[in-house]
Amino acid sequence: MGEFRHRAGCAPGHGGAARNAAAVRRAAGRCAAARSHGAGLPETAARALFPGRVAGPHALHDRKRRLSSQNLSREELVGLRLASHRLVSPFSTRRIEQAVQWSGAVQAQEYTHARWAIGSRFAPAASATDTSIEQAVAKRKVIRTWALRGTLHLVAAADVRWLLALAAPALLTRTAASYRDAKLDAAAFRKILPAVRQCLEGGQQLTRAALFEELARRRIDTGGHRGGLILYRAAQTGLICLGLPSGKQATYTLLDEWLPQPAEAPEPSREDGLKRLAQRYFTSHGPATLADFTWWSGLAAGEAKAALEMALPGLSEALHAGSTVWWSARTPVPSASPISTPMVHLLAGFDEYLLGYTDRTPIIDKAQAGKVMTPNGLFRPALLVDGRVAGTWQAETREGALVLSVAPFAPALLSRKAGAALQEAAQRHAAFNGLALGEIRNGIAPK
Template structure:
């Protein structure tokens, strides 16, 4: 196998996309550390892709049962996190996110007094295990003469989530709700900072390896020095490989993964297989980067063939079926098309819908 195919194969394995035996959404989210989730439906599939026999309903049930939670734990971006981990991850990463957003707060006219008033208002509005939609949360602020215009509202919600006050609750129809984290996940525990750093590094390299230090810096949002210290503490439980002069870290125990029959996967937008790395060149030929980048920081859903991104795909719904439209970067072989069809059926099973193609 080539260098890139080796890296791709082991990432597929460590991300639980191949040879997967994980049974529960909680287990995969915990193993991954976090799963990016600003596109909610895409994130459900990102989890389902890695959970044996999962469907969309089962993932939403895990949210309702509060075993996984959606919030802003890293990079100022929504992620799913295991409920048991949310407090220590926010304690570790929240202060840096808040500090980095200071300029944006200034642009929006958001000062510490505004955040303090908002905090008090939301405690009163949500205490007693209440959940409110975003519109209702904004109305709480507007009623107190705190403007939510021009992205002020979402930045207030994000800041208070990063502080550990708020998190997402259950969906009400198609509307997302917010709850008090202390009531929604009362059992979440904190960790000493060094232990939290080491644990985050171990989770990342165990689930995303082979990966480099700079990938972990990108993914976590830690400073380079903090990320390096975290890796140093986790090294006794990791292995390293030097590939093309660069050091990659991965779990100590991984099986030998040789050549296998052609296999395809349909990964969603913002899947950890791509977004979890600063350097994606091992699985995505740089000449196709712009084809996967939808602009404005958006990533298209991608077609993987043996771990390499060879196309993108879109879905629509028609007459009780999911319609999948592939856009290949190069003409696929018959074996690749056959593998793509199998992967599409896997996605249809997750949605519990038949699949058609255009």
């Protein structure tokens, strides 16, 4: 690997398997050696080696020109992403909201999978369970609402308002045509949003059908796509969020009643919010590109670029496959594990490890991508071996025990040692759901 740069000291991130750890450790050593010799360099050379230490802030296009010879291999990128996503070095705390906050936001239209996506980032000793995550939602430490990209996410309570404010302008611009087609203009919402408030006042938590029935009594048309667009706008403006599920159905409630805003906790400025979101993304998802962050955040391209530029002082950077990638300069180098020990993870459906990028080829081969990511936008639960997608899985409960069915893309992907690691991963998933592990079955990967 060529040397890579970072803005806040030479402490690059790490991977999980020993080959990832060793590669990153070698790069760290070269970075430290270069730093030790940098003091005697001419200013022009020092500026090229250590941007931010000799010169002031640099625009992104200037930095890209100086990175042409610094490359991060796929193995190194995968190792760093495993670390950033806390799939290695998982959380030892029991604070569910901390894991959610680390990720920036966790996609959550599939609520069951979203809970496992959070739980899988905790060490077994932390005892994060499906029940403890539901309790965090019930205690309003974590909020479920339409946040980034207009998609349902789980968001830490402390972040929900500034995230909504940050995401709303670009989202409302992108959906303007849909609102026009549904005849939902500003004048219509001056009537509709107060009616939604009236329906939910007093701590009401109503299902979609019950809320639409109440709106109909107030002569608000929710037919066709109008009902969904009304809920979407009400959430984007911070009027509503999701409450506790009613059976398998979501409920809606007033955000200000569900989560009263403390008077002593002012929201960050838009500029501070942009910087904070970029820091969260590249810390929890890096190495990643500007295009990845722009898509994930849903921000306008100019704002996403400005956000990254503000976050640069805490980021490392390198080239991967011809594109500049960034990640947190504070990601620690792990202790080495035996090379013969494979890593197996059971990724949730819509897991950020796979979902949170525009280019997913470092994680999954193009030939296999359709078996995990469907044409209609679904992300199946993925079987991860040494940081790359090696198949799919699903779980069901039979006679009080969890039965796991795995479908590797090729039988050789699950060696005997990988099978032992799979057993351990399956035990973790069963414990998360409060179940004993029944059996592990080999299935056929979907076509």
